[in-house]
Amino acid sequence: MFAHCAGCICGEEAMAENDRTREGDKPSGARPTDTGSDTEDVRKAPPARSHGRLSIRPTAVPRPLMEEKRLEDAWTARVVTLLPEAFPGPLGLSLTGRALKERIWQLETIDLRRFGVGRHRNVDDMPAGGGPGMVLRPDVLAAAIEEARRGVKAPRSAWPLLLLSPRGRPFDQAMARRLAAGRGVTLVCGRFEGVDQRVIDHYDLEEVSIGDFVLTGGEIAAMALIDATVRLIPRVLGNQASTEEESFSHGLLEHPQYTRPTDWEGRRIPEVLLSGHHANIARWRSEQSVKLTQERRPDLWRAWRARRGGDPEGDQEL
Numbered sequence: 292m293f294a295h296c297a298g299c300i301c302g303e304e305a306m307a308e309n310d311r312t313r314e315g316d317k318p319s320g321a322r323p324t325d326t327g328s329d330t331e332d333v334r335k336a337p338p339a340r341s342h343g344r345l346s347i348r349p350t351a352v353p354r355p356l357m358e359e360k361r362l363e364d365a366w367t368a369r370v371v372t373l374l375p376e377a378f379p380g381p382l383g384l385s386l387t388g389r390a391l392k393e394r395i396w397q398l399e400t401i402d403l404r405r406f407g408v409g410r411h412r413n414v415d416d417m418p419a420g421g422g423p424g425m426v427l428r429p430d431v432l433a434a435a436i437e438e439a440r441r442g443v444k445a446p447r448s449a450w451p452l453l454l455l456s457p458r459g460r461p462f463d464q465a466m467a468r469r470l471a472a473g474r475g476v477t478l479v480c481g482r483f484e485g486v487d488q489r490v491i492d493h494y495d496l497e498e499v500s501i502g503d504f505v506l507t508g509g510e511i512a513a514m515a516l517i518d519a520t521v522r523l524i525p526r527v528l529g530n531q532a533s534t535e536e537e538s539f540s541h542g543l544l545e546h547p548q549y550t551r552p553t554d555w556e557g558r559r560i561p562e563v564l565l566s567g568h569h570a571n572i573a574r575w576r577s578e579q580s581v582k583l584t585q586e587r588r589p590d591l592w593r594a595w596r597a598r599r600g601g602d603p604e605g606d607q608e609l
Contacts, residue, residue, distance in 0.1 A: 361442075366524055367397040367475035368517045370510075371435045373414065373482055375400035377510050387518055390527040397475075398517070403427075406434040415483050424484030432490050436479065445474040452496055454479045454486060455509030455516070459498030462516055466499070470516075471523035478516065480509030542595040544588060546579035 361367075370378060378400050383391060390396055407414045408431060415425035436452070443450050450473060470476050479486070479496065490496070501512045522528055549560040563575045584592045596602065 361399075362394055362397060365394055365397045366471070366473075366521070367399065368513075368521075369399045369401060369439045369475065369477045370480060370513055371401045371403055371432070371439050371478065372480040372508075372510055372513070373403045374480075374508065374510050375402045378514075380514055382514055382517055382521075386528060387521050390521065390524070395526050396521050396524060401435050401439045403431065403435050406431045406438070418484060422484070426484050427482060427486045427490075429487040429490045429493075432479070432486060433493070436477075436490070436494055439477045443475070443477070447495075449473040450475045450477065452477045452479070452494060453516075454481060454491065454496040454498045455501075455512040456481055456485070456498040457500050457503075457505050459500040462499050462501050462519075464519070467516075467519040467523055470520045476517075476520070478509070478513045480513055482508045541580075542591060542598065543580040544583045544591070546576040546583070 372378070379388070379391060379398050382388065382398065387396075391398060403414055404412050406412075408428070413428070414431045415427050418424065418426045440452075451470065453476060455478060486496075491498070499512075499516065501515050506512060549564060553560050553565070561575070563571050566572070581592075584595070
């Protein structure tokens with residue numbers, strides 16, 4: 292189900308004009324004809340409109356978020372999927388949804404089923420050598436990838452081609468920053484038992500995983516990857532500084548957060564956070580980040596220590 296934008300200029304305005312014409316009302320912008328003439332009214336062509344940031348104008352019927360003219364300078368996510376109706380889903384809501392409406396970024400889907408073979412448009416077949424499940428056909432997937440690559444002028448470094456796969460390299464904040472700094476990304480959503488290896492080799496697909504678990508398809512993983520990336524694009528978040536202090540931004544987990552009321556169920560906000568002493572507050576938050584990372588993510592702690600030339604197994608000197 293598509294999210295809709297109630298602030299777009301839609302073709303329904305022209306339909307409403309036609310309805311008024313049939314009912315005998317003269318549409319706005321039409322030139323009057325001679326009295327008694329059988330010639331129909333001639334209307335002026337509608338003025339061209341900008342396809343940049345949308346103006347807020349009401350329409351009778353909302354317009355789908357993903358049916359706007361493509362912008363050349365907006366960061367773009369293209370998704371090859373068997374479930375195009377799943378998008379934008381949650382990406383069309385909240386801050387990412389507002390940014391999508393404002394054309395700060397774009398989302399396009401390529402329906403894999405359109406490239407299927409035979410009368411039933413099959414996209415998969417039995418695995419070579421036997422075994423359970425089905426495998427996405429290389430010819431079908433290649434045709435969809437070619438469609439997704441059409442018009443992409445940026446190099447692969449600025450517009451990567453990724454395959455969502457449980458055997459891929461882990462997606463992390465560093466990769467999200469790299470993608471956000473580029474022009475866009477093309478995501479291939481796997482299904483069934485996987486993708487024919489020949490397609491992966493031919494297109495040099497970069498396999499990416501969002502965790503050590505298996506999903507029924509790559510669509511949810513694609514949404515998670517897009518959300519993590521889009522929020523790093525300038526102007527998407529109201530306060531860009533918030534992305535600089537959250538978990539993983541500096542290699543450590545984020546410190547605990549508190550807000551009012553000061554005393555809730557007998558639990559008080561730590562006094563240091565109420566002191567107004569910014570240096571002490573920064574020190575406390577740093578200590579808490581280190582403590583949480585050591586306890587919950589020793590892998591992150593070791594990597595953080597190693598990047599700073601310290602003993603990965605040693606303790607942080609505060």
